[in-house]
Amino acid sequence: MQPAAVEVRNISKAFGASQVLHDVSLSIPVGVSRGLVGRNGAGKSTLVSILTGLLAPNSGKLLFDDVEAPAQRTSREWRNKVACVYQRSTLVPTMSVAENLFANAYPGNPSWVNWSRLRAAARGICEEWELGVNVDTRASDLRVEQRQLVEIARALAKGARFIIFDEPTAALESKEVARLFDRIRRLKREGVTLLYISHHLQEIYDICDSVTVLRDGRVIVAGAEVADLPKDKIVEAMVGEQIARSTRRPPVLSASSAPALSVKHLSLASMFHDISFDISPGEQVGLAGLGGSGKEQIAEAIAGLLTARSGDILVGGVTLKPGHVPTAQLTGVSYVPRDRRRRGILPQLSVAENLTVSIQRTFGNFGWIAPRRLEASARQLFSALSIVASSMRQPVVELSGGNQQKVVIGRALASSPQVLVLVYPTQGVDVAAKEAIFDIVATAQARGAAALIVSDELDELRNCQRVLVVFKGSIVKAFGADWSERDLIAAIEGVDA
Amino acid sequence: MAASAQSGFKARLTSLGLRELTLIPALLIVGFVGWLNNPAFLTSDNLLNILQQSSELSILVIAETLILLLAKIDLSLESIVGFTPMLGAWLISTDPSLGGSGLGLNPALAIAIVFLTGALIGALNGFLVVKMRLSPFIVTLSILILLRGMTLGLTNGTTLFDLPNSFLYLGSAKWGSVPASIWIAALLYLFFGIGLRYHRIGRALYAIGGNSEAARVAGIQVDRVVWGTYIASGLLAALAGLMLSGRIASVVSSQGQNMIFYVFAAAVIGGVNLNGGRGRLVGALTGVLLLGVLQNVLTLSQVPTFWIDAVYGAIILLALIFARLTGDRAEDV
Ligand SMILES: Nc1ncnc2c1ncn2[C@@H]1O[C@H](COP(=O)(O)OP(=O)(O)OP(=O)(O)O)[C@@H](O)[C@H]1O
Numbered sequence: 001m002q003p004a005a006v007e008v009r010n011i012s013k014a015f016g017a018s019q020v021l022h023d024v025s026l027s028i029p030v031g032v033s034r035g036l037v038g039r040n041g042a043g044k045s046t047l048v049s050i051l052t053g054l055l056a057p058n059s060g061k062l063l064f065d066d067v068e069a070p071a072q073r074t075s076r077e078w079r080n081k082v083a084c085v086y087q088r089s090t091l092v093p094t095m096s097v098a099e100n101l102f103a104n105a106y107p108g109n110p111s112w113v114n115w116s117r118l119r120a121a122a123r124g125i126c127e128e129w130e131l132g133v134n135v136d137t138r139a140s141d142l143r144v145e146q147r148q149l150v151e152i153a154r155a156l157a158k159g160a161r162f163i164i165f166d167e168p169t170a171a172l173e174s175k176e177v178a179r180l181f182d183r184i185r186r187l188k189r190e191g192v193t194l195l196y197i198s199h200h201l202q203e204i205y206d207i208c209d210s211v212t213v214l215r216d217g218r219v220i221v222a223g224a225e226v227a228d229l230p231k232d233k234i235v236e237a238m239v240g241e242q243i244a245r246s247t248r249r250p251p252v253l254s255a256s257s258a259p260a261l262s263v264k265h266l267s268l269a270s271m272f273h274d275i276s277f278d279i280s281p282g283e284q285v286g287l288a289g290l291g292g293s294g295k296e297q298i299a300e301a302i303a304g305l306l307t308a309r310s311g312d313i314l315v316g317g318v319t320l321k322p323g324h325v326p327t328a329q330l331t332g333v334s335y336v337p338r339d340r341r342r343r344g345i346l347p348q349l350s351v352a353e354n355l356t357v358s359i360q361r362t363f364g365n366f367g368w369i370a371p372r373r374l375e376a377s378a379r380q381l382f383s384a385l386s387i388v389a390s391s392m393r394q395p396v397v398e399l400s401g402g403n404q405q406k407v408v409i410g411r412a413l414a415s416s417p418q419v420l421v422l423v424y425p426t427q428g429v430d431v432a433a434k435e436a437i438f439d440i441v442a443t444a445q446a447r448g449a450a451a452l453i454v455s456d457e458l459d460e461l462r463n464c465q466r467v468l469v470v471f472k473g474s475i476v477k478a479f480g481a482d483w484s485e486r487d488l489i490a491a492i493e494g495v496d497a
Numbered sequence: 498m499a500a501s502a503q504s505g506f507k508a509r510l511t512s513l514g515l516r517e518l519t520l521i522p523a524l525l526i527v528g529f530v531g532w533l534n535n536p537a538f539l540t541s542d543n544l545l546n547i548l549q550q551s552s553e554l555s556i557l558v559i560a561e562t563l564i565l566l567l568a569k570i571d572l573s574l575e576s577i578v579g580f581t582p583m584l585g586a587w588l589i590s591t592d593p594s595l596g597g598s599g600l601g602l603n604p605a606l607a608i609a610i611v612f613l614t615g616a617l618i619g620a621l622n623g624f625l626v627v628k629m630r631l632s633p634f635i636v637t638l639s640i641l642i643l644l645r646g647m648t649l650g651l652t653n654g655t656t657l658f659d660l661p662n663s664f665l666y667l668g669s670a671k672w673g674s675v676p677a678s679i680w681i682a683a684l685l686y687l688f689f690g691i692g693l694r695y696h697r698i699g700r701a702l703y704a705i706g707g708n709s710e711a712a713r714v715a716g717i718q719v720d721r722v723v724w725g726t727y728i729a730s731g732l733l734a735a736l737a738g739l740m741l742s743g744r745i746a747s748v749v750s751s752q753g754q755n756m757i758f759y760v761f762a763a764a765v766i767g768g769v770n771l772n773g774g775r776g777r778l779v780g781a782l783t784g785v786l787l788l789g790v791l792q793n794v795l796t797l798s799q800v801p802t803f804w805i806d807a808v809y810g811a812i813i814l815l816a817l818i819f820a821r822l823t824g825d826r827a828e829d830v
């Protein structure tokens with residue numbers, strides 16, 4: 001029998017009173033790529049933290065190459081066994097890309113920093129990944145997808161024989177995903193063992209040999225061959241029941257009605273110029289484009305986070321005060337930022353407060369908050385989005401990545417907005433929750449809300465009646481509901497098909 | 498790691514939201530030792546005395562807690578405690594030869610000026626931090642030094658006596674059989690405690706301290722809240738200054754000096770996190786009480802005078818360790 005590169009034996013883990021992993025066992029033979037899937041909060045990232053020595057299990061054993069894991073969990077020995085691309089960012093924001101790439105493992109003499117060598121090595125890696133940034137850039141100045149690439153490049157640069165990927169593609173564009181997969185296939189040929197976590201099930205079929213399914217901290221499927229397990233079987237194992245996947249395109253309210261959102265000649269130097277479009281009540285419009293295309297900045301301008309240099313934004317006929325979030329909100333704009341961890345969650349506040357922070361003024365007079373009204377309003381969103389938390393009082397920072405995202409989306413819906421601006425709304429949420437989010441957006445549309453979906457994931461754009469494509473700061477193309485994947489991708493990439 | 502070290506007691510307190518009260522056993526121990534040492538400790542006179550002497554500190558701790566929740570810092574509070582009542586007393590005094598201005602201002606007007614000055618200093622701090630984007634540490638440190646110097650310069654370092662009763666009222670009056678300053682501090686704790694928990698602005702402090710960028714995205718007017726909080730803390734410090742002058746019936750040029758260290762000690766022992774977003778006023782209050790009781794016990798006991806500060810410091814350190822072990826959770830996220 002093949003020896004196991006990593007073996008987990010009957011591991012259990014609890015945080016306080018909540019049992020997150022129940023008696024989990026998992027064994028990956030050398031050279032095998034194993035997929036790990038499960039709903040948000042199933043315990044995947046917790047298992048990863050145990051494998052990389054960040055967390056100690058309450059009971060159970062962990063073996064690498066049939067030898068028990070090193071006693072000291074942060075030792076160099078352990079770090080040589082396993083490399084990991086974590087779900088949450090682990091870069092030091094104030095340090096340069098070069099330093100982040102080689103954090104604590106400088107090339108050459110590891111005790112002294114040879115700056116020219118460090119930079120040269122970093123430059124090599126940046127070129128390999130086509131990062132297109134100076135290695136002296138601070139990590140905090142990188143875009144989301146660039147940060148993710150640095151994380152990946154760093155994990156791979158260590159040369160470990162066992163590598164864990166926790167949702168590596170959630171923030172990447174299709175071209176970058178393809179590049180990552182090339183690298184992963186090369187690693188597989190070299191006999192490296194992989195553990196790969198994703199909510200995009202197709203990726204599991206693309207790169208994994210076998211798959212483990214976790215549900216509520218228990219192993220439901222233990223390392224079945226992917227070839228024997230069709231997608232809906234995986235989903236069923238994850239969710240515990242079958243779910244229907246459907247397209248919802250509610251009818252646009254009468255075309256004559258005044259637009260819910262009207263953007264007129266919006267420009268902001270070097271980010272976007274002369275952007276104009278209307279969205280009718282009940283309509284869903286996609287805003288697609290590459291990472292640096294400016295589509296996210298347009299969304300930020302609508303939300304009041306950026307001040308456009310010229311142009312107007314009208315909501316229900318009312319011109320918004322530029323760059324002022326509270327008036328945008330009061331006029332009916334709700335916004336879900338892309339970088340949920342950095343710009344979305346209020347970490348120490350409870351789930352309930354995070355859900356309702358934008359509508360607190362409705363819970364009492366003169367700014368006082370009646371706790372019962374807050375609870376009632378939060379509970380509704382909490383169950384509609386099936387958020388997994390020990391209670392609504394739990395600090396949101398303790399939730400799993402996907403559940404944090406659901407909280408931010410729930411907050412945007414709390415105020416019954418006229419205009420919903422959602423940036424990659426389903427990034428990182430599980431299949432069932434994805435459907436729930438689409439359902440909730442459809443419900444909002446049915447009562448007359450306009451939705452702007454800012455994304456280039458075709459799956460997120462599938463309910464849009466129109467898709468506008470932004471390229472280098474301008475809208476270059478508009479598609480009707482009958483857009484084809486090929487044409488849309490070509491327009492996004494800026495090649496004329 | 499932190500989870501496995503969690504004792505049952507701590508877990509229970511945490512689940513009840515009473516993590517802050519883990520300091521109470523320490524408080525009881527110090528009190529017990531004090532009583533063993535000198536039974537006079539446990540008389541109502543002495544206990545009221547402790548509360549009255551802690552009242553100014555306790556109000557400064559409210560002010561600092563508000564600022565710390567925002568993940569900011571204010572070192573200038575203790576100099577506002579010294580400067581604002583000095584300015585008021587200087588304006589009131591009729592005799593320039595005793596260090597006053599000779600203006601003989603109406604005491605009510607002088608009190609209004611004391612508060613106004615406190616608010617203005619807070620507004621200046623807020624302006625420099627919010628609009629000029631300067632580091633709160635350096636800004637408030639500079640203001641601290643500046644105001645200390647102005648307090649000395651105003652009266653050439655003399656102490657102002659013979660102040661009208663109305664000017665001293667807040668720190669010397671009794672409401673019922675209890676000093677007014679205790680009532681005032683208690684009411685402020687009630688007001689701010691409830692406000693931090695149940696008012697939008699209170700919750701905004703936690704949101705900003707936890708993640709100011711996310712707070713802005715959520716529609717909280719971060720700049721306005723920060724600025725307003727600096728003004729509020731300036732006002733509170735002016736109030737504490739008036740109370741202190743009232744209690745000792747004069748304004749010394751060194752009034753408030755070194756208080757800021759005890760303000761931080763009390764807040765941090767009480768579980769207010771210096772990195773913002775975490776901590777509660779109940780906790781800070783237990784921190785103040787612990788320091789007050791300790792001070793009193795040391796004075797009543799036979800510790801040699803010159804050693805009191807050293808013992809005080811050592812016990813503060815112990816209390817911090819104790820608070821970490823029993824209540825404060827380690828940052829594992
Ligand atoms: N530090 C913590 N304190 C308390 N509970 C926690 C903590 N970390 C995680 N949990 C809980 O453990 C559960 C599993 O979280 P985990 O991050 O492993 O989920 P996941 O499967 O990775 O989900 P996702 O797909 O959303 O990333 C969640 O319900 C979460 O609330």
Ligand SMILES: [Mg+2]
Nearest residue numbers: 045087400401
């Ligand atoms: Mg996860």
